[in-house]
Amino acid sequence: MSDLVSALRRVVPEMCLVSPSTPEYEQARLIYNRMHDIRPAALVRSLDPSVLHSATKTATSLGVPIAVRSGGHHIGGFSTVEDGLVLDFSPFRNVVFDPESGLVQVRPGARLGDLDTVLAAHGRCVPTGTVSDTGITGLTLGGGIGWLVAGYGLTCDHLHSAEVLLADGRVVEVSRQAHADLFTALRGGGVGAFGVVLKLCFHTVPLPRIKAGSVRYPLSDATRVLGALQKLLAEDTPETVTLAPVLDFRGSTPGLSVDVCCHSDDERDLDRIRTMLGGDWSDVYDRHYPQWQSILDRSFQPPMRGYWKSVHFDRLDIDPELLAEAIRGAPDNRCSILVEYYNVETLRAHAEGSAFPLRDSRMGVLFSARWPDPAHDDVHMHWARKWSMRIGGGAGAYSNYSQDTEHQVRSSFAPETLASFRALEAAYDPDRLFAKGHRAALGDSATVDRG
Numbered sequence: 375m376s377d378l379v380s381a382l383r384r385v386v387p388e389m390c391l392v393s394p395s396t397p398e399y400e401q402a403r404l405i406y407n408r409m410h411d412i413r414p415a416a417l418v419r420s421l422d423p424s425v426l427h428s429a430t431k432t433a434t435s436l437g438v439p440i441a442v443r444s445g446g447h448h449i450g451g452f453s454t455v456e457d458g459l460v461l462d463f464s465p466f467r468n469v470v471f472d473p474e475s476g477l478v479q480v481r482p483g484a485r486l487g488d489l490d491t492v493l494a495a496h497g498r499c500v501p502t503g504t505v506s507d508t509g510i511t512g513l514t515l516g517g518g519i520g521w522l523v524a525g526y527g528l529t530c531d532h533l534h535s536a537e538v539l540l541a542d543g544r545v546v547e548v549s550r551q552a553h554a555d556l557f558t559a560l561r562g563g564g565v566g567a568f569g570v571v572l573k574l575c576f577h578t579v580p581l582p583r584i585k586a587g588s589v590r591y592p593l594s595d596a597t598r599v600l601g602a603l604q605k606l607l608a609e610d611t612p613e614t615v616t617l618a619p620v621l622d623f624r625g626s627t628p629g630l631s632v633d634v635c636c637h638s639d640d641e642r643d644l645d646r647i648r649t650m651l652g653g654d655w656s657d658v659y660d661r662h663y664p665q666w667q668s669i670l671d672r673s674f675q676p677p678m679r680g681y682w683k684s685v686h687f688d689r690l691d692i693d694p695e696l697l698a699e700a701i702r703g704a705p706d707n708r709c710s711i712l713v714e715y716y717n718v719e720t721l722r723a724h725a726e727g728s729a730f731p732l733r734d735s736r737m738g739v740l741f742s743a744r745w746p747d748p749a750h751d752d753v754h755m756h757w758a759r760k761w762s763m764r765i766g767g768g769a770g771a772y773s774n775y776s777q778d779t780e781h782q783v784r785s786s787f788a789p790e791t792l793a794s795f796r797a798l799e800a801a802y803d804p805d806r807l808f809a810k811g812h813r814a815a816l817g818d819s820a821t822v823d824r825g
């Protein structure tokens with residue numbers, strides 16, 4: 375038994391402690407990205423601040439590193455740590471909606487699907503991401519981009535408040551009124567919470583009627599379709615339709631799917647796009663929102679090894695032929711290239727009190743490699759790196775889609791935002807107990823990955 379486990383046994387109730395000798399350990403240690411085949415010394419599963427504080431104090435007194443996990447989906451593996459202590463909130467998924475205030479309280483381990491299910495029963499929703507098993511906490515801390523982003527903005531734009539356990543053991547309510555500096559960082563800063571989130575509270579919106587689906591084109595048509603989309607969006611980016619073209623494989627054949635989600639009763643933008651692009655739109659029809667929210671789940675199961683590269687643009691002039699070439703050269707048929715378009719007016723409308731750095735971004739491209747065999751790590755990572763560098767970018771990278779300590783994430787931030795993060799660190803987590811993830815890169819240029 376490790377020193378940490380014996381010390382934790384004195385301060386943590388047995389039922390909250392998972393160690394290599396407990397039966398659930400082998401399952402509990404896993405996170406979504408199987409590249410991070412990590413063996414923490416212990417996991418503590420509790421929402422009790424005094425238990426969590428005792429556990430972190432114990433770990434720090436022994437010099438043991440700490441990671442915090444909610445949904446465990448970050449591709450960079452930030453929510454686990456070799457031989458360290460994991461504060462694991464993944465079992466705590468409670469979601470409680472208050473119809474009177476329209477607010478929803480969420481425990482940190484809740485997944486997007488948990489929110490959708492509870493809220494849809496009340497005709498409400500919080501705009502979140504597109505795969506239902508993703509954790510709401512990490513998603514919100516980094517921003518949160520999904521099917522409603524065009525008109526409703528990011529998930530973090532709907533955050534009302536949060537309960538945060540600080541490194542010194544205090545539990546604080548964080549909102550626009552209280553600890554506003556910390557609230558700003560929580561809203562999409564992507565550098566963690568400078569503490570541990572115990573609860574999130576969101577504003578909800580009425581469940582929109584959505585017309586959504588996927589229009590498939592052969593790869594030979596990708597340059598025309600993506601070029602037409604760029605031209606159309608450069609003139610006028612709709613607020614009513616979220617567009618997410620994906621270059622991927624159906625079977626062994628690469629092609630382009632334009633995934634669309636119109637979230638308004640006004641379908642004029644949708645009609646305009648349909649007329650301009652052509653193709654078979656029979657898959658685009660009225661959908662039940664929670665059902666559409668899980669439409670991509672199968673593409674991301676079962677969990678495998680993964681490597682992502684995110685590139686953002688504040689212009690709409692990338693060469694679509696490069697993307698077609700990239701998917702043609704993908705090492706296997708689980709690789710994909712996701713293009714996301716943003717309505718900058720919508721993003722900017724929520725800028726106040728949010729550290730999300732990409733509000734001038736018009737477009738993001740995500741090179742996503744998925745594969746099962748460790749022997750193929752290099753070829754997949756090389757593919758994502760090579761093409762992300764070839765298409766350039768320059769407006770930064772989305773922290774939720776980015777691997778460990780990427781310099782592109784750091785370069786997304788204005789110098790004053792970086793300075794504010796350092797001030798928050800000094801105020802709330804001076805010993806950097808919770809500095810794993812992109813926050814680790816903010817203070818130490820030596821760790822920056824330039825790959």
Ligand SMILES: Cc1cc2nc3c(=O)[nH]c(=O)nc-3n(C[C@H](O)[C@H](O)[C@H](O)COP(=O)(O)OP(=O)(O)OC[C@H]3O[C@@H](n4cnc5c(N)ncnc54)[C@H](O)[C@@H]3O)c2cc1C
Pocket residue numbers: 406441442443444445446447448449452453463482502503504505508509510511512513514515516517518519520566567569570571572674774775810811812
């Ligand atoms: C299959 C898949 C689909 C995705 N789809 C989308 C999408 O549609 N839109 C989108 O925007 N993003 C998407 N993402 C990215 C996703 O937003 C991030 O991976 C996000 O970090 C997931 O949150 P989590 O709680 O599951 O992550 P975790 O890995 O548990 O945590 C992520 C980070 O947040 C910190 N953290 C977690 N919990 C806490 C806490 N309680 N207190 C303080 N810090 C904490 C962790 O330490 C870590 O640094 C997707 C990811 C995957 C793997």
